[in-house]
Amino acid sequence: MAIIEDLHVSYRTYHDPKRGIRQLATRSKSPRRHTTVHAVRGVDLTLHEGEYFGLVGKNGSGKSTLLSAMTGLLPIDSGSVRVRSRPRLLGIGGAAMRPGVSGRQNLLIGGLAVGIPKRQMDEQLDELVAFVGIGDAIDRPISSYSSGMRARLQFTVATLTAPDILLVDEALAVGDASFKERAQDRIGQILGSAGTVVMVSHNVEDLAHRCDRVGWLVEGMIKEIGDPETVVEAYLADSAGS
Amino acid sequence: MTAPADSVQPQFVELGQAPTLSRYLRDLWSRREFAVYVPYQDLRFQNMHTALGQFWHFLNPAFTVFVYYVIFGLVLEVDRGVSNYIGFLIIGVLLYTVTTRIAGDAVNTMERDAGLIRSVEFPRALLPISAVNGQTMAFVPALAILFGSLLLTGERPSVKWLLTPVVLLVHYMVNVGFALIFARLGFGVRDMSQLITHIFRLMFYASGVLFLPERFISNPTLLKLFDVNPLYGVLAFGRWVWLDDMAMRGTVVFFLVLWAVVLPVVGIVLFLRAEYRFGK
Structure with a gap:
C-alpha cells in the first residue's frame, strides 16, 4: 500500500x-x-x-x-x-534492459538483479519463456524486437517477483x-x-x-x-x- | 533511546530517503550471483566475434608484457636501480592496467545500464561492483602470464608468494572503491569520461609503474605523495611479494590498508545518497 x-x-x-x-x-x-x-x-x-x-x-x-x-x-x-x-x-x-543480448538472457539477468538465485532462475526459465510467448525471437537480441514483443518481455521481468x-x-x-x-x-x-x-x-x-x-x-x-x-x-x- | 512513535508500521519509509547502510549491504549481498554471472557473460561476449575468441584474454597481457620487454629490456637496456627491472615493470603494468580498465568501465556504467536501472529494482552499486568483478576475472589469465614472466626473468617461488591472495584482495578493495567513486562522478558529470584518461595518465607516473620513486625523486614531500597513493601502495606491495629483493616501507603498508577500507566505504556511502537519482 x-x-x-x-x-x-x-x-x-x-x-x-x-x-x-x-x-x-x-x-x-x-x-x-x-x-x-x-x-x-x-x-x-x-x-x-x-x-x-x-x-x-x-x-x-x-x-x-x-x-x-x-x-x-x-x-x-x-x-x-x-x-x-x-x-x-x-x-x-x-527502456530495453540490455539491448544487445537475447530476450532469454535478459530474463535471466533481470531475475539475478532482483536477487532470485541462479538455480531457481534456470529451473523457471522455460516456463518464463513460454509466458513471454514470442517463440524463437526469445533468442534474438532485444534490439530487434517490436514494441509489442518488448512490452511482453518487460512485463514478465517486472513481475518476476510479486x-x-x-x-x-x-x-x-x-x-x-x-x-x-x-x-x-x-x-x-x-x-x-x-x-x-x-x-x-x-x-x-x-x-x-x-x-x-x-x-x-x-x-x-x-x-x-x-x-x-x-x-x-x-x-x-x-x-x-x- | 525509545522507539519512534510511528514504529507501528516499521517498514514504511518516505520515498526518496536513502536506505540504511546495513539494508543496502544486505540487498547487495543477495544479488551476489548477478555480480559474478553477468560480468562473466560480458567477458565471453566481448571477444565472441573475433577470430581468436577467448584466447584474447591470454594474448592481451602477453602482448603487453612482450612490448614492454622489447622496449625496456632489449632496446633501452635500463635497470633503473632494480635488479629484475623487467619483472618490476611487468608487475606494475599489469596491476595498473586492471585499475585503469575498471575506472574506464565504471565511469560509463550507470549510463550504459540505464535500461536495466529503469526496468528492475536493485541496489545500483551492483553495477560498478560487477565491473570490478569482470576485470578481476579477466586478470586471472594475466596472472598466469605474470608468474610465467617472473620465472623467465629469474625469480624463484618463495614463501612470500603465499601472500598473493592478500595482494589481490587489497587491490580488489581499492578497485571497488575507485569503481564506486568514478561511477558516481561519471553519472553526475558526463565530462568525467573524457577527464579520466588524463587522470590515469598522471596516476601512471604518480604510482611508479615504470620506476622506483626513491631512486629518482629526492624531494621528500614529493616522495610522501607516493606513499599515500593507494595504487603506488598496491604496486609496491605486489613487487615486495613477488620480487626477491624489494623493500616495503611501513608508511606505505599503513596507507594501503587504510585506503583498502576507506575507499569502498566512501564509495558505498556516495551511492547510498544518490540511489534514487540514478536512472532519471
Whole structure:
C-alpha cells in the first residue's frame, strides 16, 4: 500500500521557440529558456493492499508524472509519498534492459538483479519463456524486437517477483489480446498476494469493469475518485462535452 | 533511546530517503550471483566475434608484457636501480592496467545500464561492483602470464608468494572503491569520461609503474605523495611479494590498508545518497 499526501511535482523543460529572421540578424541571444511545468498539484491518495486502482485523465493531466514521482524517479516539490518498498513502474516503450543480448538472457539477468538465485532462475526459465510467448525471437537480441514483443518481455521481468506496488502506464496497450489476458491473470496474482496495482490506460471501459477504484485527474488534481463505473462515466461525459 | 512513535508500521519509509547502510549491504549481498554471472557473460561476449575468441584474454597481457620487454629490456637496456627491472615493470603494468580498465568501465556504467536501472529494482552499486568483478576475472589469465614472466626473468617461488591472495584482495578493495567513486562522478558529470584518461595518465607516473620513486625523486614531500597513493601502495606491495629483493616501507603498508577500507566505504556511502537519482 501507499500513502500520498498533498503531493506537488513539477519539472523543468526547455522552451525553444522558432527563431525569426530578426533575431538571427541582430544576433540576439537565443530566446531559449526554461519553462516549469507544474504537473501534479496537490494529490492526496491512499492505495490499499490488494487494490486494483485505475487512473484516467486527458493527455497532459499529470498521470505519468504522478506515477514517475511514486517511483522516486522525479523529485517531489512538496508533500510525501510513503511506501513499504519502491513501486515498480512499467511504462510504454520503456527502456530495453540490455539491448544487445537475447530476450532469454535478459530474463535471466533481470531475475539475478532482483536477487532470485541462479538455480531457481534456470529451473523457471522455460516456463518464463513460454509466458513471454514470442517463440524463437526469445533468442534474438532485444534490439530487434517490436514494441509489442518488448512490452511482453518487460512485463514478465517486472513481475518476476510479486511487487508490493506495480504501476502500469499504458504498457499493455501494445500487447495483443492473448497477452493482455495473461497479463491480467498475473495482475490478479499480485493483487491476491496483497500487492497494489495502479493502471493508467485510455481503454477506460476496460478499467471500469476491472478496477476496484478509479481516480480522474484534471490538471494535476484529482477531480473525482471512487466507484469505477461512476467515475469513468463522468470522465467520458466530460470528454464528449469538450 | 525509545522507539519512534510511528514504529507501528516499521517498514514504511518516505520515498526518496536513502536506505540504511546495513539494508543496502544486505540487498547487495543477495544479488551476489548477478555480480559474478553477468560480468562473466560480458567477458565471453566481448571477444565472441573475433577470430581468436577467448584466447584474447591470454594474448592481451602477453602482448603487453612482450612490448614492454622489447622496449625496456632489449632496446633501452635500463635497470633503473632494480635488479629484475623487467619483472618490476611487468608487475606494475599489469596491476595498473586492471585499475585503469575498471575506472574506464565504471565511469560509463550507470549510463550504459540505464535500461536495466529503469526496468528492475536493485541496489545500483551492483553495477560498478560487477565491473570490478569482470576485470578481476579477466586478470586471472594475466596472472598466469605474470608468474610465467617472473620465472623467465629469474625469480624463484618463495614463501612470500603465499601472500598473493592478500595482494589481490587489497587491490580488489581499492578497485571497488575507485569503481564506486568514478561511477558516481561519471553519472553526475558526463565530462568525467573524457577527464579520466588524463587522470590515469598522471596516476601512471604518480604510482611508479615504470620506476622506483626513491631512486629518482629526492624531494621528500614529493616522495610522501607516493606513499599515500593507494595504487603506488598496491604496486609496491605486489613487487615486495613477488620480487626477491624489494623493500616495503611501513608508511606505505599503513596507507594501503587504510585506503583498502576507506575507499569502498566512501564509495558505498556516495551511492547510498544518490540511489534514487540514478536512472532519471
